[in-house]
Amino acid sequence: MGVIKQGILGGFSGKVGGLVGTSWKGIAVVKTLPQSVANPKTAGQVNQRAKFSNVVLLATVILSMIIKPLWDRFAQRMSGYNAFCSANVALFTNTYPSVPANFVLSSGKMASTAINAVTAVNGTKGVVISWLNDADEGYKLGTDEAYVLVFNHTQETIALMDGVGSRESLTITAYFADNMATSDILSCYLAFRRSDGTIVSMTGYKNKVVTSS
Numbered sequence: 001m002g003v004i005k006q007g008i009l010g011g012f013s014g015k016v017g018g019l020v021g022t023s024w025k026g027i028a029v030v031k032t033l034p035q036s037v038a039n040p041k042t043a044g045q046v047n048q049r050a051k052f053s054n055v056v057l058l059a060t061v062i063l064s065m066i067i068k069p070l071w072d073r074f075a076q077r078m079s080g081y082n083a084f085c086s087a088n089v090a091l092f093t094n095t096y097p098s099v100p101a102n103f104v105l106s107s108g109k110m111a112s113t114a115i116n117a118v119t120a121v122n123g124t125k126g127v128v129i130s131w132l133n134d135a136d137e138g139y140k141l142g143t144d145e146a147y148v149l150v151f152n153h154t155q156e157t158i159a160l161m162d163g164v165g166s167r168e169s170l171t172i173t174a175y176f177a178d179n180m181a182t183s184d185i186l187s188c189y190l191a192f193r194r195s196d197g198t199i200v201s202m203t204g205y206k207n208k209v210v211t212s213s
Contacts, residue, residue: 047093054092055085058158065160066149069193070106070200096151096158097187101205105149106191108200110139113167115190115206122182122212127159129188130171131204139199142168144192150174154184167192184210 059067059081071080078086087104091097119128127150135142144167150159157176165172180186190204 051089051092052085054095055089058092058096059085061158062149062160066105066147069145069197070108070147070191073197074108074200095156096153100151100153100187100207103187103189103203103205105189105203106147106193106200107202110144110192110194110199110201111137112202112204113140113190113192115188115204118186118188118206118208120180120184120186120208120210122210123179125159125176125179126173127176127180127186127188127208128171128173129190131167131190133168133170135167139194140167140192140201141194142166143195144201145195146172147191147193148172148174149189150176151187152176152180152184153187154181180210182210182212186210 063081067080067084071084074080075083084104087107088097091099091102097103113131113134115129116132117128117130119130129148129150133142134140135144146161146165146167146169148161151157152159155176155178157178159174159176161172161174174188186208188206188208192201193199
């Protein structure tokens with residue numbers, strides 16, 4: 001039985017009819033119970049579940065290195081994890097984004113910084129991401145922390161940065177677990193965060209084909 005604590009328009013706990021009352025981060029939340037579905041395996045439902053499973057798998061892997069610093073502080077009435085998944089789920093018909101340029105690594109009031117160059121060579125694990133010095137443009141500072149993520153669409157793997165670089169360093173390297181191969185297709189993403197965590201940038205993007213040398 002549910003308990004209505006603050007009148008019919010107030011918060012409540014437990015179950016009342018088709019509603020369930022709970023709270024999250026001090027916010028009263030009302031959820032509806034799922035309706036009976038005659039065919040839970042329609043093409044649309046299967047496709048949506050696949051998208052959700054794919055984006056959740058990625059989010060779990062990059063949670064501590066990407067999502068927490070770039071999303072947690074700025075998510076509204078949800079966790080940074082959920083905000084990241086919501087922003088990107090439509091792209092994940094496969095393991096990695098179907099439209100790479102639309103993937104959102106970070107979304108904030110600081111403008112994006114364009115990736116100037118990507119170095120990725122056959123037989124190596126490190127992808128070097130470089131950008132031009134754009135410190136002091138708008139909200140950008142030389143001490144902003146750099147974050148990168150690289151998808152290898154050919155091998156279906158990801159590379160994450162080794163530590164955190166700064167904007168003024170003009171370069172940061174991300175590493176795959178295994179060596180890249182010639183003609184592997186990469187999608188590279190770059191974002192920045194103010195060193196005190198108060199501002200994050202939009203996402204910079206560049207694609208790259210791994211070279212033989």
